[in-house]
Amino acid sequence: xxxxxxxxxxxxxxxxxxxxxxxxxxxxxxxxxxxxxxxxxxxxxxxxxxxxxxxxxxxxxxxxxxxxxxxxxxxxxxxxxxxxxxxxxxxxxxxxxxxxxxxxxxxxxxxxxxxxxxxxxxxxxxxxxxxxxxxxxxxxxxxxxxxxxxxxxxxxxxxxxxxxxxxxxxxxxxxxxxxxxxxxxxxxxxxxxxxxxxxxxxxxxxxxxxxxxxxxxxxxxxxxxxxxxxxxxxxxxxxxxxxxxxxxxxxxxxxxxxxxxxxxxxxxxxxxxxxxxxxxxxxxxxxxxxxxxxxxxxxxxxxxxxxxxxxxxxxxxxxxxxxxxxxxxxxxxxxxxxxxxxxxxxxxxxxxxxxxxxxxxxxxxxxxxxxxxxxxxxxxxxxxxxxxxxxxxxxxxxxxxxxxxxxxxxxxxxxxxxxxxxxxxxxxxxx
Numbered sequence: 001x002x003x004x005x006x007x008x009x010x011x012x013x014x015x016x017x018x019x020x021x022x023x024x025x026x027x028x029x030x031x032x033x034x035x036x037x038x039x040x041x042x043x044x045x046x047x048x049x050x051x052x053x054x055x056x057x058x059x060x061x062x063x064x065x066x067x068x069x070x071x072x073x074x075x076x077x078x079x080x081x082x083x084x085x086x087x088x089x090x091x092x093x094x095x096x097x098x099x100x101x102x103x104x105x106x107x108x109x110x111x112x113x114x115x116x117x118x119x120x121x122x123x124x125x126x127x128x129x130x131x132x133x134x135x136x137x138x139x140x141x142x143x144x145x146x147x148x149x150x151x152x153x154x155x156x157x158x159x160x161x162x163x164x165x166x167x168x169x170x171x172x173x174x175x176x177x178x179x180x181x182x183x184x185x186x187x188x189x190x191x192x193x194x195x196x197x198x199x200x201x202x203x204x205x206x207x208x209x210x211x212x213x214x215x216x217x218x219x220x221x222x223x224x225x226x227x228x229x230x231x232x233x234x235x236x237x238x239x240x241x242x243x244x245x246x247x248x249x250x251x252x253x254x255x256x257x258x259x260x261x262x263x264x265x266x267x268x269x270x271x272x273x274x275x276x277x278x279x280x281x282x283x284x285x286x287x288x289x290x291x292x293x294x295x296x297x298x299x300x301x302x303x304x305x306x307x308x309x310x311x312x313x314x315x316x317x318x319x320x321x322x323x324x325x326x327x328x329x330x331x332x333x334x335x336x337x338x339x340x341x342x343x344x345x346x347x348x349x350x351x352x353x354x355x356x357x358x359x360x361x362x363x364x365x366x367x368x369x370x371x372x373x374x375x376x377x378x379x380x381x382x383x384x385x386x387x388x389x390x391x392x393x394x395x396x397x398x399x400x401x402x403x404x405x406x407x408x409x410x411x412x413x414x415x416x417x418x419x420x421x422x423x424x425x426x427x428x429x430x431x
Contacts, residue, residue, distance in 0.1 A: 004090055004189040005029065007422060010081055010365070013041020014060065014408055015400030015415040016194035017067050022419040024072035028426075031186050032067065033079045033095060035361075037148040038138055040064050041196055045125075045139075045220060047227040047234070049408050050272045051303040057141055057229065064143040076184075078148060084191065084368055088395025089429045093186040099179040101149040101157075102135070106174035109145035111137075113175060116165035119153055123231070127221040129239075130231030135166045135175075140229040149177075189429070190395045190422040193379055194415065195365060197401035200255030200354040208254065208352055209324040214239035215331060216324060216350045219269050226276050236280055238349060241329075245348035247285040248277055249333050250311075253292065255355035257319055261376055263356040263405040267294045270353045271307045278310045286311040287345060289335060291319065314345075324350055356405035369396055378404045389418040397421055 007023050009016045012034035020030045032039075043049065046056040067073055076097055083094040102113075117133035125138035132138070134153040137145060155163040156177055167175045202210045202218055210216045215238045217225065224230040225237075236244055250270040256262060267290070274286050288311050295304045316322065316335040323334045334344040358377040359365075366373050371391040372380040379402045382390045389397045399415040400406060406414070 004187045005426070006031065006186070006188045007426075008033065008081075008091070008093055008186060008188040008191045009194060010192065011041070011194035011196055011400070011402065012036075012039035012067070012075065012077075013194060013196045013400060013411070014043045014063070015196075015402075015411040016041070016192070017060075017063050018412050019192050019194060019399055019415040019419050020073050021063070021066055021070065022416065023422065024070045026419075026423055028072065028423075030070075030073045031093075031095075031188065032073055032075045033081055034075070034077050035080050036138070037077050037100065037146075038142040038144065039067060039075060039077065040143065042220075043408055044141075045227070046223050047230075047276070048272065050268045051297070051299040053272070053275065061141070061143070068144060075144075077144070079184075081365070081368060084370065088425060089189045091188050091191060091395065093188060093191075095184045095186060097182040097184055099149075099151070099181050100146065101151075101175060101177055101179050102147050103174040103176065104144060104146055106172050107146045107170075108172060108174075109137075111147075112171070113147060113166040113169045116169045118163065118165065119155060121150075121153055126231045127218070127224050129221060129224055146174075149175075189426050190397065191369070192397045192399055192415075192418055192422065193365065193369060193391075193402050194398070194400045194418075195359055195361065195379075195402045197356050197378075197405065198359050200259060200357050202254050202352050202354050204258070205254065205319075207320075207323045208251065208350070209326065209331070210352060213324065213326045213331060213350075214241075215245070215326075215329075215348060216352065219266070219273065219351060219353045222273055222276075222351050226273075226280070234280075236277070243329075243348065244281060245277075245284060246281075247287070247345075247347040248349045248351060249287045249289060249331070249345065249347045250274065250351045250353065251322065251333075252288065252290040252353050253319060253355070254352045255357070259355045259357060259376065261355075262292070262294050264294055264296065265356070265405055265407045266353040268300055268303065268407070270351070271295075271304055273351055274307050274311045285347075287333075287347065288313045289316055289322070289333070290314070291316060356401065359402065362402070369393065371396060374404075376404075378402065387421070389414060389421050395425060
């Protein structure tokens with residue numbers, strides 16, 4: 001029986017992109033499947049990446065361009081895997097590719113089609129801090145820089161009203177409202193799952209006031225607030241006002257007790273935010289409230305030492321004892337201190353650091369891929385061995401936050417290991 005020399009990578013975040021480029025360089029034909037309309041994953045939501053505080057978009061943009069331009073990589077955005085049959089060497093994969101309604105070849109990314117669209121929506125990519133139209137790119141600098149139309153919100157496509165505003169605005173004829181979804185069948189020899197993760201829903205813990213008080217943010221919301229390509233173009237203003245915060249509390253480990261594990265990277269995210277605020281606002285007062293600090297890497301500890309001097313670190317005894325209230329636009333953060341006494345502080349902004357949790361599609365993907373999930377819900381590795389990338393289904397590998405919480409460097413390292421495993425396994429089939 002002949003074996004396929006093609007491979008499938010599911011998820012176009014940093015792990016999926018790096019793996020795709022390595023596989024393509026080895027001569028493999030790569031199908032890179034991504035459910036969103038852009039590639040790059042959550043890392044491009046960050047202004048800078050720790051510990052070196054490198055510009056995230058500057059770091060990732062060349063990788064995105066390389067993926068899109070590599071002749072051995074077929075990038076399939078707005079696509080989801082629906083079925084995986086077969087065995088290592090000859091998997092048969094069904095993929096649903098949703099209509100984009102804008103031509104990847106004819107569109108030049110001028111953006112002239114956005115403004116005429118009469119539909120305005122909250123932009124979930126921007127953590128609902130900004131708006132988008134029914135035809136949109138998620139954020140400035142999206143790659144591919146080609147808009148997509150959400151059919152359920154488009155007046156014409158949803159049948160609500162006759163509307164051709166975007167079609168008429170495009171002088172290049174790049175918008176085609178007659179485009180339909182496409183069902184595709186792929187034959188591949190090996191599969192890499194690199195579908196990323198989500199964040200714990202902090203609104204479940206009402207004591208923090210998230211969703212009730214506008215100046216309480218999650219860590220990823222603050223990332224977009226600070227980002228130069230975000231909804232405020234990097235200007236740090238309290239939601240629904242023009243005020244800049246003069247005192248900020250960063251609360252660590254939100255959701256850690258509920259999830260039952262430490263995510264390992266959240267402390268560094270909060271420390272990075274402290275650096276952001278000091279760099280941007282200068283004399284802002286900063287408070288880190290924590291029950292534990294997790295900075296395991298040697299470079300992380302140096303970063304912590306440099307940043308912690310700019311903040312007031314407050315050890316408290318329990319997450320359940322923290323309560324955030326508001327009066328006259330001032331937030332009061334009450335807690336039990338290290339001596340077991342009640343204490344509090346007043347701030348203008350609270351930034352919550354949520355636990356990293358399995359992506360919302362993890363259970364579905366585990367059934368499709370025929371692999372188990374772990375006790376904490378992430379995609380599971382093969383038991384009884386030392387491999388950090390192999391699953392129980394031969395020929396199916398894992399990388400990045402789909403397997404568990406990781407930073408960028410660890411995700412790339414695991415992707416490199418997964419590529420080595422895939423190539424070795426495929427090579428063994430032909431020897």
